[in-house]
Amino acid sequence: MNMFTRKIGKNVIASICLMGLGQLMYGQIGKGLLYLAILACGVLYAALRGFSDLAGFFTLGTKEKDAWFGIEGDNSVVMLLMGILFIAAIMLFISLYLSNIRDAYETQILVEKGGKPRTFLEDVKKLLDEKFYKTALFLPVIGVSIFSILPIVFMIAVAFTNYGGNIVPPKLVDWVGFKNFIQIATLSKFAPTFGKILNWNLLWAVSSTFLNYFAGLGLALLLNKKCVRGTIIWRAFPILAYAIPGFITLLGFRFMFSYGGPINQIIMDMGYRAIGFLDIDAKWMARLIGLLVNAWITVPSIMLLATGILTNVDVDQLEAAKIDGAKRWKQFTKIVFPFVLFSTTPVIIGQFIGNFNNFGIFFFLRGGLYMDGYFLASDTDLLINWLYNLSINNNYYNIGAAISLVIFLITSMISLLVYVKSPSYKEEDIYR
């Protein structure tokens, strides 16, 4: 439907001029008043604080607070947040205004076809019937906007300010354009460390995703075998490992691999010297332990997922393949694995991103070390750990936000590429 191909009636023009007026002229009193009330609320909000919030969004405050002398000042962070909220409110208001025009136009078409304008009750019924998706999605959309989109927009905005370090409220924050990104890109100390950490981060993300995925799938296949007895009990053990909070497990493993831990005690009791599994010289050993500990934490969830998916494998197809002489490995690579891979590609991408940004694993296992050849990082740190050392540890929220955006770009590009190339995207209709 294109509203510009038909002649616009006076009632629609009235709705364009004043929200709800067209509806009132059609006798849709309830809806017209509702639209008018929305307009009144919008105007009131804009007049009372909206425009000053918008001005605050651009200035981020002009007067610094001084509690010692009773001077009330501006809080830049709150102003930034309120400014973003007002922009969101403007967008919501515009969409409601457009819906008001569209509604008036739809009513005009209805009337032109000889129908009668819908009553308020009929509109409500419609929202509960053929347009129920709108009613059902309203609250989730609001929730996602407030709890997910707003913090992301706030974080993006912070990346373009000088918020952090010594500049935190009550000090006033300013917009600095691309300065933070330029600072990250041009610091000569950053580049070598960034390269080293990025390489390790990619290796870590790929290898841990690969290990976790195939270990989980292997375990699920093993426990799916009819010859395995007590599968319920065997399945329960990994779930116990999964149920324990990750950081507790990590601290437990840190103790186990420490010089005073049980593993070294056994080694020493056998007459050998203690091994520094996670100490300052244990670069690859610590990386390997990290990989295995991460598998310990993650494999159970993959196993559970794969177990569920394996129940949907076409048994007839497997039987047919068996009759045709396909060996077990062939059955797995040609039937079972493509089916599981198709269903779990989004999960693999999620795992990849989760592993790429796995903050806890090396923070708890081997945190607090800065190595030679690294700028404020260790040889097991991932980009997210380095980001913590550089920014959060130092309250440089602006730099943290800028690096987060860079990490986001890297992970989103890789994920998108993997997804587009995957059977889940290319062969979407095969398993339907």
Next chain:
Amino acid sequence: MKRFFGILLVVLLTVGQLTGCGPTEAVNEKDPSAQTDALTSIYNGELERNVTLRILENDTAIEQGYFKQLIDAFNEKYKDYGIVAVDANMDQRSNLADDGPYGYGPDVLYQANDSIMKYVEGKHIYPIPAESLEHYSQIPEHAWDAYKSEVDGKAYYMGVPVNVQTSMLFYRKDMLPKDWETNWDKNKNKVPDMVENWNDLYKYSKSIVESGTGKYGYMRSLYDVYFSSGFLFSYGGYIFGNQNTNPEEVGLSAGNAEVGANVLLQLASVMNEESIDDSITVNGYSKIADGTYFAMMTTPDVYSLFIKELTLEYEKKGMGTESAKALAEENLVVTGLPLLPASGDLTEENPELIPLKAMGGINGYAISAYTKAPNASLAFVEFATSYEMIMKRQELLGSIPAHSDAAKATGGVSEIVFNNLSEGNIVVMPSITEMVQVWSPAETFFTDLAKDAFRTSDKKYTSLEELKNGLKVVDQQIYDAIHTLSN
């Protein structure tokens, strides 16, 4: 429609962000020359009536009942004014800068000097008219300095010192050699030499290790900056310049700090690999209790943990709880830190000895800038830091007073520590926010140092020059961490 929203969003965000618009310099309405003194602006001397003061206290003080006695006594004294002090009921490490501006913070807070002083930058705490406090002269200058800060060109005290926190030597008296009075007490002062100087402690530790019983003498996780940095300070090292106030200057490698690092390296050689990571920090209490370790350095607030472990150990051997505890208290001795050899050589016979300058902290009270009752809050601080309350705190919590009269009256360890503080042998942890960047680089160095004692062919620190270079790298890392991203 989508395109319209997209364009609108892009326009609104880019106008602000890409141009970096907004004032480059905030309009500051304050004119420092026109300002009166902050103290007279804040405190008018008239106690606010009918107010409730929320006090943030240390968890141990609350658990041991000291805090209840404190607020009960205060509330009784000020009942005519309607002033009531209550527990702020917050985490003892809660951040005033996060809570205060939104009305959730306490009125008065008790924290360590480095925690309190980080609130100065944003003026989250009020300055205190220290010189007008009755007990001002009882607190040594080193303790007051931990709370001194320059704001708007004027020096202010931001808190009132209460306790000193520093390292002590804990050892098992019953593990001393039987002949210590004849062979290990050269100066015949009835104090074993191995707890008086590091050379004898090293010698004794070595003899225990070489006896092949699987036991050790002195043990400590060396990565811990709080305990290891004192060895650097003793030979001229420091953290920040201008008495730990200038982050432009980092000096862990200053003076002959490498000699101190070498002392740590020698000590590591009579320990085992557990000195590299946190193993000794974790299991030290039980290892002292079961007799595996003879001595370790830690802070006095964990005394009860040692006693608990040692009591359990004696109980396992069949003793009753009371007698086991009494024996534990008799056998576990807490004393000041041993003296260091001026040369840094732990094998030197009859060396010239110098004191070990240990890192420490000063806990104290401060007043939130978000309180509605600054005068009543000041009255509370004055009451809580009076001689009577400091003595009661010492009695119930075993804390070491930062007040000379209370330290003298308590005697023993308190007096030793207080004297160390007065003589400048306790280096108070820097009160500037940049201190947060010291831990990781310094921890890495001390871990590497301890590891080096156990490396065989690829040792990194074989000369004082290499140790100096290692410390210079630490200085540079700290400097970079502070300044690379500073705005």
